[in-house]
Amino acid sequence: MSGYLLRRLFHAAVTMVVAVSLIFIAMRLVPGNPLLARFGQHPDAEQMQRIIHEQGWDQPILSQLGRFLHQLATTGDFGESISRSHEKVSDELARRVPATIELTVVAMMLAIPLGVAAGIAAAVWRNRWPDRLCMAGAMLGVSVPVFFLGICLRAVFTGMPIGFRLPAFVIDFEPITEFYLLDTLLQKRFDLFGTAFKHICLPALALSSIPMSIIARITRSSMLEVLGADFVRTGRAKGASTWRVVMRHALPNAAAPIVNIAGFQIGVLLSGAVLTETVFDWPGMGKYVVDAVRESDYVIVQAGAFVIAAIFVSANLVVDLLYLWLDPRVRHS
């Protein structure tokens, strides 16, 4: 078991180094100059040359990469943004990663229960109206682009806030963990908790549509397989209620693929829901990194690549460990 874990951790580390190095090199190969965003229409060749030299951007890419990995390994410091003066990237990530995680958690709290419930309903009433309804909904959910759904939600729920984590006029709130729903409770600001919750509703709803639909479809097919199995028939035969058969016998056995896909979806959402963050001005990580790519801000893109790789790798690791716990066959092999 511990050998397995060590091996997985080693794989995870290698994956991260490879991913970060590829992004590092790609950023430097595409045309663009990170100083252009700073100087705009007032470039000064003399100053720009000097800064490029000081930052070492005139050195070979591989030696820059070596320096970056060394700095990261020894100090854990990502450095400062290029396009914005003295913006410490780690400080900014410390705000943006929680914003993204909070949005993801709320979205998945909608997506997992509703998706699983819809999938079970579809499987139990196979080929009848609940099945058709749920699967049509799931088809719609995966195919409607998130930005379009976001715009529709904004238009329908006219009373709901459509941007920011809190209203702009709230200027006395000092976050501790940067998870606003948690921080407002910790500080006993129950009024702000309600406001923060309202602010997260529409973006979370928009973000949940795709994972919810995917989970519903996977749940349905996985449940159908299990519901046809012998032990389910046995369960029915011994007189267990349908509810008990489905929830107690069938669902745990159908859970592995659901956990797998849900874990993967969490990884996708955590690595930045760019579209949702853009439509609802949610100050999350995806938007941060995408804006940085546009401005050729190497430092932010590198740091973002590192964090996204770390999130993906650990989400996968957690899913694999859950698998071990859920499926004895994997555990024993």
Add this chain to the structure above:
Amino acid sequence: MLTRRLALIIAGLLLVGCASRAPSKPGNTLIYGRGEDSKTLDPINAETGETVKVLLNLYDTLVAFADETMEIEPSLATTWETSEDGLTWTFDLRAGVRFHDGTPVDADAVIFSIDRLRQDNNPHASDPARPYKPSYRVIDEITAADPLTVVFKLREPSAVFLNNLAMFPAGIVSPTAVKKLGKGFSTNPVGTGPFRFERWIRSQQLVLAANDDHWRGRPHFDRVVFVPVAESATRIQQLVRGEIHIADNLPPAALDELAKNPSLTVPEEISMNVAYLAMQTEKPPLDDVRVRQAIALAIDKKALIRVGYAGHAEAAVNLLPKAMWGHHDGIKDRPFDPEASRKLLQAAANDNGFQLPLTLGLAVMSEPRPYMEQPLQIAAFVKDSLAAVGINLTIEPKPSDLHFARMMRGDFQIGLTGWTTDNGDPDNFLYSLLDLDNIGDSGNNVSRYRNEEVHDLLLAGQRELDQDRRLVIYHQAQGLIFADAPVIPLVSTKQRAAHTSRMKDYRLHPAMLIRLRQARFEDVP
């Protein structure tokens, strides 16, 4: 069991959250929605319009641009005089002014502020990227004659020196704060302006509070909160719903729509900017003046204003905007005349041995700029106009930074670009955009226009201190430039914003200086 209890707790919390009322809105706080966040709060490192917008309210300069014109007024300096040779400028400072941290404003603070802007390796310039540093090269030395008198020694006489001191990079900063905070100053600024800094959460919220002791008097708003809302559609909805009080940088058609809303006001003001078509004059076929003139004849500026600006712009004849001092009113624009254009092009084709239709690239930025809110529509319009006279354009859109970089490299044929005034002086348009000194990888003479006669005139204009004689010089230069047609000026835009009708005295300035000290809510005493 445990899960059920947990579910109850969560449900309870949600109920508490939803039942408690939203926090009441403070009545005298302005919420300002804008397209992007500030990049820094240190004036020496600023460049973008959104960054400058905040700085104008945090800092004062020695002299300032007037409320609605480019006239120079006293600010931290009350009076000033120039020596006979124009090399020595003496400023008397306003007595009793203090920075937001209580440090008194004296000659040393002024010297400290300007030196960190202009000197190489200044130890207090924590970020070396100072886009406006070249504008202050003319300063040789700054000294204090007494605590309230500053003396600037220049390397050569400069007609734009005073205007440059009124620009935001020359904002006077608290030396105490800079020395204490080091690079932290860029996120904890201390100036003397009408508003003082309160807090900044990057890309979420930037809060300024009224400076009760400002020498002009306290501003009306208690606070101003700047919030970046990248999508203009979101900004519009938030404005309509009252989540923000003002939104700017909106598309022209949306502004027309918002102007119909009775609870909103859409002020309009000319801007000292110009959108123009630059042509790479070093390479054939655009090295032939007839081809450039033919392109000018093919563009119907009136139609362009309808299509690209929803009518909210003025046709431009020169690079200098009409509203600006030094504009040559006597030059009559080339008419829209496709027939004449075709003939001119045919003549050039016969002499140079190229075939019609010509195929050329049209470089354009993919994001809006203040002088060009809809660059791609304008590119399409230019393409259609030139197709009618025998030039086929391929539109080549690029993100702004890359677009300007390639144009400066001279790596284009025809390109859309523009300029907004920095200091309100003709030099800032004609020398920056058309002088041969500014040809190069980071020079703004993207047309690579070389005319020794124009060069001599522009240099003379920089050194001449007599305004009447400068006017003659700049008129002459504009005449020569018009004949050579290295660029085709298209329009000067009208700037607009939309704000709640409760807000009064929000003043748009021709140089797009957003200064909020006079703005107020009408229902707040």
